[in-house]
Amino acid sequence: MKNNLFININLTESNVDFQSYNYWFSLIDYFITSANFIEFHVWNEEVETIEELSLKTNLEKIDLHPMKMVCFQGDINKKIINFILQESLSQNGEIKWFSLFLKYNGNCFFESSHWGSEINIENPSEKEIIMFKNFMPKNAIFHHFK
Template sequence: MENNFFIYINLTEKNVDFQSYKYWFLLIDYYIKTANFIEFHVWNDEVETIEELSLKTNLEKIDLHPMKMVCFQGDINKNLINFISQESLNQNGDIKWFSLFLKCNGNCFFESSHWGSEINVENPDKNEIKMLKDMMPKNAVFNHFK
């Protein structure tokens, strides 16, 4: 992690428009174009989400026993992109997946964790950092580690 840009959004803070997760969908739309591989991490007790990923994607399912999680991973295709853009929110309007990782040629360059409240981008340039800051909710906290 030579150049790591980390963003935290407090999803419980009042008077902040994060519930639409507009920022999250903008990020996914932007970064998924560069990715060729994806991973979802879901807690074992999120049975509905696990079943949905099993039924609606062709991703490989891997049990992460020590972490009490399930990982779904595989190549990105148009059907998966459509699934993410249309079915990422649960019945309560929250992001379904605890973590989502986008990779290109084995290198993870984008991570969304804690149901979209933590975003990590590897090696962003100055223009990308400005774009990230402009699209985040007002309460976003930014940390740039070099």
Template sequence: MKHNLQFTIPTFTEEFDVFPIPDNEKYDYWVPLLKKFIEQSDTIEIHCWNDEKDHINEMTLVFRGVSKIVNEGNITIIKGKITDDISNHVLYDNVKTNGKLKWFSIFLSRNNTPVFQSEHWGTEFFAPNLGDDDIANIKSMTPADTNFYQYQ
């Protein structure tokens, strides 16, 4: 039987900031999670706030020739087919100089079907159609106090 899984990493925010930070101040769970699902995907969509110009410009260069860029309200959406360059950049150049994750949201899909979502700077997640082994694997990657909600 397949399940949908929503899960949230325990976080805190610094005074006068809305950026959620993992309680242990590390994103060590994020790369293994994203790697697991990026390998199953053919398309990536990244959402940045419009004022995050450095990240938008950086991703525009990385996605060159394989992307569609759309501005919707306060969000810039960069979407394209996954290439080795894009995959490597997202997996291994994913934090800002202050140690925080660069992107507000990342959506992975295959043949226009959702595979994985990482939102709120890598602290809230959704993955559809998972088997029990997949769920156990995800739980082994995430912090002990992660909140899980599983449904069919």
């Protein structure tokens, strides 16, 4: 069985300051340098986000018809990294894409889904798990599967 850390954050709780998404940016900043491929999943009705990804990235666009989603995928470069770190939040202050996957040589090792409320990390060390727990929102629920 794989060693996975699954983190769930309840974004609807009013007593938690999740709107800054500091935890999400910390995780992206930590993992993105280890990735050589990225994939975004966006719902078809999120037209503005689809247009922005089309205009601001050189990623391949793939329609995921049965899921009613669009996938943008491709190699990671400085432009993509800067885009993610600087332009991930909507005007409402929420993460723009439904899912983001970071991969290395075809293997997904980091997944952010449901607009940053669900995180899956493949094969984290015990030291990393402790580090992640220190900057996650107070309401984060951790499931460590070994």
